[in-house]
Every structure is written in C-alpha cells, then in structure tokens.
Amino acid sequence: LAKTTQPISMDSYEGQEVNITCSHNNIATNDYITWYQQFPSQGPRFIIQGYKTKVTNEVASLFIPADRKSSTLSLPRVSLSDTAVYYCLVGDSWGKLQFGAGTQVVVTP
Amino acid sequence: DAGVIQSPRHEVTEMGQEVTLRCKPISGHNSLFWYRQTMMRGLELLIYFNNNVPIDDSGMPEDRFSAKMPNASFSTLKIQPSEPRDSAVYFCASQTGGTEQFFGPGTRLTVL
Numbered sequence: 001l002a003k004t005t006q007p008i009s010m011d012s013y014e015g016q017e018v019n020i021t022c023s024h025n026n027i028a029t030n031d032y033i034t035w036y037q038q039f040p041s042q043g044p045r046f047i048i049q050g051y052k053t054k055v056t057n058e059v060a061s062l063f064i065p066a067d068r069k070s071s072t073l074s075l076p077r078v079s080l081s082d083t084a085v086y087y088c089l090v091g092d093s094w095g096k097l098q099f100g101a102g103t104q105v106v107v108t109p
Numbered sequence: 110d111a112g113v114i115q116s117p118r119h120e121v122t123e124m125g126q127e128v129t130l131r132c133k134p135i136s137g138h139n140s141l142f143w144y145r146q147t148m149m150r151g152l153e154l155l156i157y158f159n160n161n162v163p164i165d166d167s168g169m170p171e172d173r174f175s176a177k178m179p180n181a182s183f184s185t186l187k188i189q190p191s192e193p194r195d196s197a198v199y200f201c202a203s204q205t206g207g208t209e210q211f212f213g214p215g216t217r218l219t220v221l
Contacts (some may be wrong), residue, residue, distance in 0.1 A: 015165075043113075043200045043212025045150070062204035096165060097210070099144075 004088045009104040018075040020103050022088030025069045033064060033071045034097065036087045044099070046086060048073070050055045075105075113200050113213035121219045123147075127189040130216045133182055134203030142202040142210060143176055143186050158184065167169075191220045 005023040012018045025032065032051055038042040048055055050062040050071070061074040075082055084101040114133040122128055134141050142157040156166040158178045166176070173192070178184040188195055198217050201208040 011179065041215075043215055044210075045135070045212065046209040049209070096154065098154070101151055 003098075004090055004100050006086075006088050006100065006103045008101065009106065011108065014079055014091045014107055015077050018082070018105060018107075020073045020075075020086055020088070020105070021070060022073070022086070023070045024090045027090050027091075030092045031072050031086050031090045032092065033062065033068075034089045034091070035060070035062065035073050036089065036099075038085045038087065038102070047086075057084055078105075079082050080107050080109065095099055112115070113201055113211055115199075115202050115213040115216050117216060118214065119217045119219075121221065122191055123221050124192055125128075125190045126220075127187065128143075128191045128218060128220075130186040130199050130201075130218070132184045132186070132213060133200030134184070135205075135211055136182065138203035138211070139181070140204040140210075141178060141184050141192040142204070143184070144200040144202065145197045146200060146215075147197045150220050155186070188218075191218075193220045 027085050032049055033078040034049040035047045039049050048057055048060050048062045050064050052064050055062045063072045083106050085104050087102040089097040091097045113135055116131045140159050143155040144152055145155055146152045153168055155168045156176045157164055161178045161181060174188055176186045196219050198215045200212050200215045202212040204210045
C-alpha cells in the first residue's frame with residue numbers, strides 16, 4: 001500500500017475554503033485516492049474518491065495532477081460542522097485501505 | 110437502511126476475560142472489515158472478509174484475536190484473553206463491489 005503524507009492540522013474560519021494536500025509518491029497504477037472524514041466518537045465516513053484529474057460532488061472537490069503523486073481535497077465554504085479529521089488513503093478499489101494520522105481541521109467562527 | 114450495526118457500543122471488562130464484539134453489515138454488502146482505533150496507533154485494519162471468507166488477517170495483533178463470519182449478515186471479533194492494551198474503539202465496516210466502505214458506530218472497549 002502506498003504511504004501517504006498530509007498535514008497534521010489545519011485551522012480555518014467559517015465560510016473559507018479549506019484545501020488539504022496529500023502526498024503519495026509511491027502510488028501504484030491501480031490505486032485510487034480516497035478521502036474519509038471522521039467526527040469524534042463516530043466511524044469514518046467516505047467523502048470522495050478519484051483516479052485522475054478532478055472529481056466533484058456535493059461535499060468536496062478532489063484535484064489530482066497528472067503524475068498522481070499528490071492530491072488536494074477542497075472543502076468549499078466550511079462551517080463549524082466541518083471540524084473533523086480528514087484521511088487521505090491510497091489503495092485499490094477492493095478494500096484494503098491504510099489510514100494514516102489524518103489532518104485535524106478546526107473551523108472557528 | 111440501518112447502516113452497519115455494532116454491539117455492544119461500550120464494553121468494560123477485566124483483564125483475562127473473553128470479549129466478543131459483533132457486527133451486522135449492510136444487507137447486500139459482500140466485504141466486511143474490522144478496524145481498531147487508538148490514540149497511539151490511529152486506525153488499523155485488523156482483518157477483512159470477502160464473501161464470508163477471510164482474505165487478509167495480517168493486521169490481527171496476535172493469537173488472542175480471532176474473527177469469524179459465519180454468514181453474510183454477521184461477524185464477530187473475539188479477544189481471549191483480553192489485556193489492558195486491547196483497550197480501543199473497534200470499528201466494523203462493510204462494502205459492496207465498489208469503492209466506499211461504510212463504517213459502524215464502533216465499540217469502545219475498556220480492559221481494566
């Protein structure tokens with residue numbers, strides 16, 4: 001499994017855009033990039049997944065450059081409820097994912 | 110859809126006792142995962158099943174841990190004997206064919 005590196009924490013104010021960059025230099029050809037969100041006392045929740053270029057859903061956008069050695073999760077106009085730990089994972093689509101330490105995002109008024 | 114169901118939600122036991130954690134995956138999902146989360150080690154994959162068959166148990170810490178999936182709607186994770194270092198939140202997740210794993214609410218285990 002490819003190792004990922006992401007910032008330990010990020011602070012933001014409500015209404016701002018938050019961008020979390022994840023490095024995965026050893027990503028394999030078959031690997032997808034997946035992001036999960038975890039609130040305290042809850043299990044992680046899937047946010048978005050991509051293979052290359054850009055993916056957007058109702059929650060976030062995922063930007064993946066051509067070399068796929070990094071990716072950026074973009075959370076538009078965050079609110080207090082977006083305070084959580086965000087995990088970047090790299091793996092094939094059949095399940096074995098390795099969670100790193102994640103990025104603690106704290107949104108303040 | 111009820112989502113992934115785990116029981117109990119909280120378990121407090123004494124060292125040496127047997128602990129059994131239970132999971133009911135989402136109906137129709139054919140893959141099931143057991144994770145453990147601690148402050149020190151983060152979220153670790155212990156074992157996962159595909160179509161009720163254990164595929165990878167390399168994350169199971171030692172022989173005191175065992176997991177079974179007797180049918181598509183039920184799985185157990187057993188620790189015997191339990192030790193204080195097993196204290197953690199244990200998550201079960203299920204998945205079907207595609208990409209997203211759905212996590213349960215977790216079982217918080219405290220071993221005294």
